[in-house]
Amino acid sequence: MKRRKSIIVAMLCVSLLSTACAASDSDEGTAGKDAGAQQTSEAEKEQPKEKEYQGKLNLIQPSAYNNVDDLNLEPGSYLSIIGKGDGGAYWEEVKKGAEQAVADLNQLLGYEGKKKIKITYSGPSETDDIDDQVNILDEELARYPVALAISVSDASACEVQFDLAAESGIPVVAYDSGSDYQGLMATVSTDNDASAREAAARLAEEMKEEGEVVIFAQDTKSKAAQIREAAFKEEIAANHPGITIVDAYHMDDLSSWQDVVAAEMNAGTYQPEDAALAGKETVLPEELTEEQVVDYIFVKHPNLKGIFGTNIDALKLGLAGVERAEGDEISVVGYDIDTEMKKALKEGQVDGLIVQNPFGMGYASVVASARAALNLGNEAVVDTGYTWVTKKNMKDEAVKKVLY
Known part of the structure; x- marks a missing residue:
């Protein structure tokens, strides 16, 4: 009997010991998991959060222009950035990018x-007021910035000022739309040739490779508009034989069209x-609005199947004509995007947009300007990238990062 009790006691001890060991292992496992989770959490905290504008900087090539490393400008240095306009989503983005680069430099x-x-x-x-831009350029040169960046409205309008800048030791960088001036330190822009060719190919696809097209261009004078129009025409002629470009309207050539329509x-x-023109025996050219001229273009081309706008103003002008012509x-x-174009x-109403990177242009223009001021040398061309945006892909995370 005593022996039986001893065996039972021994068995109970073994059972209790096993339970204790299991509990101990469980506690150690839980503790290990907790420690691992804590380490992961700490690692996540230490991981730097991506800047909200980083996606725009990542498009810039060479990558040396998407950061401000090693740009040791003197304290109090002054940089000047001149655009084609003082308002609108595009130029606001350029301004934000430039200001962010300077904030990063100061930090x-x-x-x-x-x-x-x-x-x-x-x-x-x-x-695009050329005279006003030249006046602004004169004023900024008189402030003697360490460097200046400008989006040139007229490729041939600023050469005298650029010569003066060179004489004063002020390096000049072009961005967005450049110039043939030989003394520019760099040109920071979209690849206008490649992007316009892509726009042509995309439009041809939408048109099922046949039909008539009209080009709406912002002007005849800026380098960007000239390159885009030429590249678009070349792509259509070379690779899309079923499509014909039947007209091109330039927004700085309104008076010529007014003469034709009148x-x-x-x-x-x-x-x-x-109705405003009905019943008039004689119509003076200056009485015609730009909208009436655009309506004339659509009436004269009843088989029109596509339009291409070389910037957002030209695109909106053409799109409004499409709507009036039903x-x-x-x-x-x-090209380009804003709230109105996102809705379109x-x-x-719009099949696709070449969305440029104006924030990146502003940022890279500051980097190029700083490099020029420091005599570090620059790439002749800095490509700030672009993105083809459609209704289908505009909600993709990668695309959302570059919209504005």
């Missing part, structure tokens, strides 16, 4: 108060539906 160099590097963004109150109206070969079958592509994409 990196530890400059505060009066020692901070300063920057001014300025542009004509009316976009002459046809007065000869009785064109009768607009516009051209539901007309495909529309062009979502509603199917």
Whole structure:
């Protein structure tokens, strides 16, 4: 009997010991998991959060222009950035990018108060006003910045000022739209040739490779507009034989078109539906609005199947003409984006957009300007990238990072 009790006691001891060991192992496992989770949490905290604008900087090539490392500008240095306009989503993005680059510089160099590097963004109150831009350039050169970056409205308008800048030791960088001036330190821009060719190919696809196209261009004078129009035409001619470009309207050539439309109206070969013009025996060219001229273009090309806008202003002008003509079958592509164009994409009024990287342009322009001021040398061309945006992909994370 005693032996039986001893065996039972021994068995109970073994059971209790096993339970204790299991509990101990469980506690150690839980503790290990907790420690691992804590380490993971700490690692996540230490991981630097990606800047909200980093996606825009990542598009810039060479990558040396997407950061401000090793740009040791003197305290109080002044940089000037001049755009084609003083308002609008595009130029606001350029300004933000430039200001962010300077903020990053000041943080990196530890400059505060009066020692901070300063920057001014300025542009004509009316976009593409060449005379106003030249006046602004004169004023900025008189402030003797350590370097200046400018989006040139007229490729041949600023050469005298660029010569003066060189004489004063002020390096000049072009961005967005450049110039043939030989003394520019760098050109920071979209690859206008490649992007316009892509726009042509995308439009041809939307048109099923056949039909007539009209180009709407912002001007005849800026380098960007010239390159885009030429590249678009070349791509269509070389690779899309079923498509014909039947007209090109330039927004700085309104008066010539007013003459054409007025002459046809007065000869009785064109009768607009516009009630404001009905019943007039003689129409003066200057009486015609740009919208009435655009309407004339659509009437003269009843088989139109596509339009291409070389910038957002030209695109909006053409799109408004499509809507007035009730051209539901007309495909529309062009450059740049804002709230209105996002809505047009979502509603199917626009088929696709070449979205540039104005934030990246502003940022890289500051980097190029700083490098020029420090005699570090620059790449001749800095490519700030672009993104093809459609209704289908505009919600993709990668695309959302570059929208504005």
